[in-house]
Amino acid sequence: DDFRNFFRTDKAKTLIDVHSCINSVSSILEAQFVANKIEVQSVGKTFSFLGFQSEFQQALINILSNSKDALVDNKNIKERHILIEYNVDTLSILDNAGGIDPSIINRVFDPYFTTKPHGKGTGIGLYMCKQIIEEKLGCSLSVKNQQWQHGTGAKFEIKIN
Numbered sequence: 356d357d358f359r360n361f362f363r364t365d366k367a368k369t370l371i372d373v374h375s376c377i378n379s380v381s382s383i384l385e386a387q388f389v390a391n392k393i394e395v396q397s398v399g400k401t402f403s404f405l406g407f408q409s410e411f412q413q414a415l416i417n418i419l420s421n422s423k424d425a426l427v428d429n430k431n432i433k434e435r436h437i438l439i440e441y442n443v444d445t446l447s448i449l450d451n452a453g454g455i456d457p458s459i460i461n462r463v464f465d466p467y468f469t470t471k472p473h474g475k476g477t478g479i480g481l482y483m484c485k486q487i488i489e490e491k492l493g494c495s496l497s498v499k500n501q502q503w504q505h506g507t508g509a510k511f512e513i514k515i516n
Contacts (some may be wrong), residue, residue, distance in 0.1 A: 370409045373441050374401030380415045381439075384423070390425050390480075392435055398439035404515045414484040414496075418448050420512050421480060425452035425509065436505040444515040450508040454500035464496060480496040488513055 367394040375396050388395050419437065426435040429452050438449045455463060455470075462468045464485040469478035495514050501510040 366407060367407060368405045371406050371411055372401060372403050373446060374399075376408065376412050376415065377439055377441065377446075380412050380419065383416065386420055387423055389422075391423060391430045391436060393423060393426055394435065394438065395437045395441040397441075399439075399446075402443055402444070402515070403440065404444075404492075404494075406494075408493050410487045412414075414487045415448075416430065416511075417484045418481045422448060422450035422509070422511075426450055429453050430505070434505065435464055438503070438505075442494070446513045446515075449501060449503060449510040450504035451503070452508050454507045455498065456511050457500070460500065461497065 381395060387393075416499065419439075422437050425489070426432060426437070432451065433449075436451045438447075440447045440449070453483065459468075459470065463481050465478075466482040468482075469480040485496050488494050492515055496513055498509055498511050500507060
């Protein structure tokens with residue numbers, strides 16, 4: 356139903372509770388995280404904003420799935436971590452997969468750009484996230500590499516406007 360309604364233009368925005376969305380998405384992806392020995396921690400103070408909940412959840416699923424893939428692909432990482440932080444008007448997703456090559460980090464939101472081997476990725480996941488977050492929800496999405504207590508990783512940040 357979510358997919359069928361994705362492109363409908365007559366939908367009304369609803370109040371999205373960020374904490375509830377994170378819990379819902381986490382439960383959808385939990386089996387993948389457990390199977391791949393990835394510890395996911397969610398911290399923060401919830402907030403709400405007006406938007407399309409299913410689209411927001413889809414963007415979160417795509418970003419978290421990319422973090423999972425990066426952690427699984429990097430065989431040098433012994434302890435895999437993802438941190439979801441949210442507070443006031445910002446939600447960030449940070450992993451310890453080693454980060455994104457600085458020479459391509461500015462291209463990760465381009466359509467059809469992928470770092471995955473041929474046949475493993477289409478290059479539209481992060482592009483769609485950017486479109487959903489910025490065009491449909493009126494927020495902003497950015498990425499940078501960041502050092503944190505579990506190592507270096509990519510930090511995706513959604514800023515609610």
